Amino acid sequence: MESQEELRVRYFFERVEKSLKNKTYTFKPKQYGCITSIIAILPLLLILIVVVTSILSGITLLLFSISIIPITILKYGVYLFLIALVIRHFPRRKYKPDPALQEEFKSDILPRLTKSVYPTISYQEKYKTNNAELKAANFFSKDFWQEEGRLSGEDALKGRYKNVDFELTELTHYIEVLSQRGWFISILLGLFMIISETFADVLFGILDTIGGNALSKSKQNFRGLFLYADFHKDFKGEILLRTRRKSILEKITAPNTQLEKITPENGAVNKKYEVYTTSKQLGYYALSPTIIEAIEKITKELKADISLKLKDGKLYMIIPLEHNFFEIYKVKNNIIKANTKKDILWELQSVKYLIETLNLETRIWSKI
Structure with a gap:
């Protein structure tokens, strides 16, 4: 027999499914x-x-x-x-989650599901992107932190799993670009300047009244998961594993000039990643064959080129993903479907998957 808690969760997802009935969302x-x-x-x-x-x-x-x-x-x-x-x-009808259902999901249902899977882990809807952990990771290049850009953090899981203290959150970076209206007005302005400076001055006056925000829109520049883990064992030094994929590499900061490059004995990893470390001894010991195989496995299963940093007993990882975690609806091939309890529980398993796949709970760093 279902408990009150289970009935509440099941009833919620039935309402989510029902909210899409008799509605056609198209793109x-x-x-x-x-x-x-x-x-x-x-x-x-x-x-x-x-x-x-x-x-x-x-x-x-x-x-x-x-x-x-x-x-x-x-x-x-x-x-x-x-x-x-x-x-x-x-x-045209656009995809927009039901505000009431979305609020109930983030404030009530998702925290309940998190506690049911991980009693020692808490869920927070918002994540502060100016925290010490993200700054210490130093993953992103200076160009990434441009003034017109905006970094947003949400859906943060924080706590302890198998003696590993961690934080896992979803990061999204937005940049401001010209909207369709902006492009149109720019072209029109160019034509007016050719025809008459008076027309151009009038248009400039209208633009001042409207404001620049009316001509721009936010465009997603990066989306992914950020994992921070502290396994309470100190080791001195730094190891950086970063993707060779150019579209992501240009967003990731260059390695410290004091680090030296090493080549792990794994062809699949070497093809996708480059590794820098404080010393070769530290690099080859910490990046054991088990860890290298784990990185290869994560790359294949998540279909993502990760970047990983080990520094002073802590692990930082960025996993670029297009998938938006912990939402009541999902969009695939221009079709919108309601997420189920099973879908959300699968996403919550990402914590267990990453920590166990990377073998963090075994504290292999104690001898470094």
């Missing part, structure tokens, strides 16, 4: 976006033709007293432009 296909982008550009090209032909008309008027005024082109260019705007911004 604009890429092909549709490309077509409408072309449609939106064509009127701009026509307007550009108008500008050029107007200049030519002025020249012909001066030289031959004949004016060629492209009124028809201008008129239909404006019509096409307005139609393109309507098509481009045609209302």
Whole structure:
């Protein structure tokens, strides 16, 4: 017989499933976006033709007293432009979690599930990204911490598992880029500057009134898990294992110049990663064949190129992932489905998986 706790959780996920019934959430296909982008550009090209032909008309008027005024082109260019705007911004249903269900899940259901799996682990919805552990990890390059960027932390699990104190959280980094409106206004501004500085000044005045935020949007630059573990055994030195994948490598900080490069005896790991350490003795001892095989296993099973740092008895790890953990809905192939209790419990197993796969609980570092 189910307990009150189990009934509450089951009833919640039934409500989540029911919330998607009789609703069709769709996304604009890429092909549709490309077509409408072309449609939106064509009127701009026509307007550009108008500008050029107007200049030519002025020249012909001066030289031959004949004016060629492209009124028809201008008129239909404006019509096409307005139609393109309507098509481009045609209302479509977007994926947005039910706010009430989302709040209940994060504040009540998820903490309950966490305690049911790990009695000594707590869940926190928000994670402070200016903490000492993240700074000590020093994973990200200076370019990553650009002023217009924003690092967000959420869904943090903290506590002790098999005598290992740890923190595991989801990090997302956003950068500000031009929105579709921003690109459109930038092109329009360029055309106005060609036609008339007065028009451009008017547009600049409108932009000052609207504000720059109306022309930009937040774009996800990085998403992944951050693991910090302290196994209460001191060792002096540092080991850095970082991915060779260029798209991620440019976000990860370069190794300390005092570290020397080593080559572990594992072809699969060497192909994907490079390793730097304070001393070769420390590197080859700490990165035992068991640990190297664990890194290879994590890479394959999570399909992610990790970066790992061992420093003064602590482990720091970044796991780039597109998957958004601990949500009531999941999106795959433009289809939205409700997560189940089983799905969330599987995600909670990531703690157990990482600590046990890396063999952290055996305290192999005590002899270093």
